[in-house]
Amino acid sequence: MGRWEPNTPGRLAEAALELYSERGYEQTTVAEIAKRAGLTERTFFRHYADKREVLFSGSGDLEKLIVRAVADAPEGAAPIDAVALGLDAVSEFFADRRDFARRRQAVITANAELQERELIKLASLSAALADTLRRRGVTEPAASLAAEAGVAVFKVGFERWIDAAENAEGRDMAQLVREALTEFRAVAAGR
Amino acid sequence: MGRWEPNTPGRLAEAALELYSERGYEQTTVAEIAKRAGLTERTFFRHYADKREVLFSGSGDLEKLIVRAVADAPEGAAPIDAVALGLDAVSEFFADRRDFARRRQAVITANAELQERELIKLASLSAALADTLRRRGVTEPAASLAAEAGVAVFKVGFERWIDAAENAEGRDMAQLVREALTEFRAVAAGR
DNA sequence: GTCTATAGTCCGATAGAC
DNA sequence: GTCTATCGGACTATAGAC
Numbered sequence: 001m002g003r004w005e006p007n008t009p010g011r012l013a014e015a016a017l018e019l020y021s022e023r024g025y026e027q028t029t030v031a032e033i034a035k036r037a038g039l040t041e042r043t044f045f046r047h048y049a050d051k052r053e054v055l056f057s058g059s060g061d062l063e064k065l066i067v068r069a070v071a072d073a074p075e076g077a078a079p080i081d082a083v084a085l086g087l088d089a090v091s092e093f094f095a096d097r098r099d100f101a102r103r104r105q106a107v108i109t110a111n112a113e114l115q116e117r118e119l120i121k122l123a124s125l126s127a128a129l130a131d132t133l134r135r136r137g138v139t140e141p142a143a144s145l146a147a148e149a150g151v152a153v154f155k156v157g158f159e160r161w162i163d164a165a166e167n168a169e170g171r172d173m174a175q176l177v178r179e180a181l182t183e184f185r186a187v188a189a190g191r
Numbered sequence: 192m193g194r195w196e197p198n199t200p201g202r203l204a205e206a207a208l209e210l211y212s213e214r215g216y217e218q219t220t221v222a223e224i225a226k227r228a229g230l231t232e233r234t235f236f237r238h239y240a241d242k243r244e245v246l247f248s249g250s251g252d253l254e255k256l257i258v259r260a261v262a263d264a265p266e267g268a269a270p271i272d273a274v275a276l277g278l279d280a281v282s283e284f285f286a287d288r289r290d291f292a293r294r295r296q297a298v299i300t301a302n303a304e305l306q307e308r309e310l311i312k313l314a315s316l317s318a319a320l321a322d323t324l325r326r327r328g329v330t331e332p333a334a335s336l337a338a339e340a341g342v343a344v345f346k347v348g349f350e351r352w353i354d355a356a357e358n359a360e361g362r363d364m365a366q367l368v369r370e371a372l373t374e375f376r377a378v379a380a381g382r
Numbered sequence: 383g384t385c386t387a388t389a390g391t392c393c394g395a396t397a398g399a400c
Numbered sequence: 401g402t403c404t405a406t407c408g409g410a411c412t413a414t415a416g417a418c
Contacts, residue, residue: 078382115311241415
């Protein structure tokens with residue numbers, strides 16, 4: 001057995017989510033998070049650049065996942081259809097994490113600073129998506145617009161999934177996201 | 192003549208933009224901004240909630256402008272067409288502010304914290320837009336999707352306008368935004 | 383206008399893993 | 401020995417409290 005308990009970043013993230021939920025983000029100090037995880041303040045900052053980042057460590061994985069799905073779309077697929085495949089991958093990613101996602105989203109919704117961080121993560125996702133589309137030969141500004149469209153559709157679908165009643169089993173995230181995409185197409189067509 | 196120089200918030204904003212441009216956002220302290228404007232640090236925080244906000248004081252006006260244009264759209268107009276009218280109003284707002292907009296955007300682009308703040312301002316704009324559409328009878332999620340589409344189109348058009356060469360007189364912002372909207376419709380239609 | 387808490391950085395020390 | 405993760409303390413600036 002090692003000198004340290006394993007999975008330091010994970011313990012810090014869990015402690016942070018607990019404390020942010022219990023007493024709010026602003027009322028929680030980094031020292032308290034570290035203490036609950038059995039570590040010091042200094043160690044927290046070695047794993048996370050700041051107090052917000054501890055809630056967003058999963059966003060890199062999500063980005064890789066969606067980028068791969070879009071890159072692997074059939075060659076002739078229209079940009080928006082390639083993006084739709086990326087959205088399916090995202091839904092799969094979240095499928096068995098709904099309880100965690102809800103706890104986390106409740107904390108974020110309650111604090112403007114955390115919302116800012118979430119928005120820049122989504123902007124990073126959009127940029128990665130646009131980049132992947134460009135590699136597929138999509139020109140600007142179509143690539144950026146398709147990517148932004150994808151993120152907008154994701155946001156709407158995700159929000160409905162989070163808000164859905166516990167027992168609404170039939171409405172999984174993939175379905176809600178697909179419905180949002182259909183609605184999006186109608187809106188863009190001027191209906 | 193009054194006891195103080197007039198237009199305190201404006202002087203602080205100008206001093207901040209100058210210093211952020213000269214030496215970078217992070218390398219500038221609030222005390223320095225206040226000093227350049229002939230004021231104290233404490234006064235800065237009475238006018239602006241934080242060091243970032245000083246670059247975003249115009250966003251409230253912009254929001255009101257676009258909301259009014261959308262609210263005033265013809266009754267039968269489709270959501271996306273109402274949003275397009277809002278975008279025209281935005282272009283007008285920026286028309287004679289290009290030099291300022293470029294300086295400001297260069298500072299924002301160079302710093303992640305400022306980008307976060309910009310994104311939450313755009314999210315606020317999107318929310319106001321969606322709210323206006325709902326007042327016009329547009330249901331969810333169409334209202335949110337049309338609003339997000341409008342912001343995405345604005346972003347693309349604005350970026351092209353900022354990046355355009357100084358002497359590209361023929362390409363004003365309104366035109367670039369309209370082109371982005373056309374491209375957006377094509378992307379959503381699966382082309 | 384002064385005072386203070388806390389975020390976040392920098393320096394170095396330590397100690398197990400390899 | 402080298403690498404990496406921990407900890408301790410001092411320090412600055414933001415931002416809020418009084």
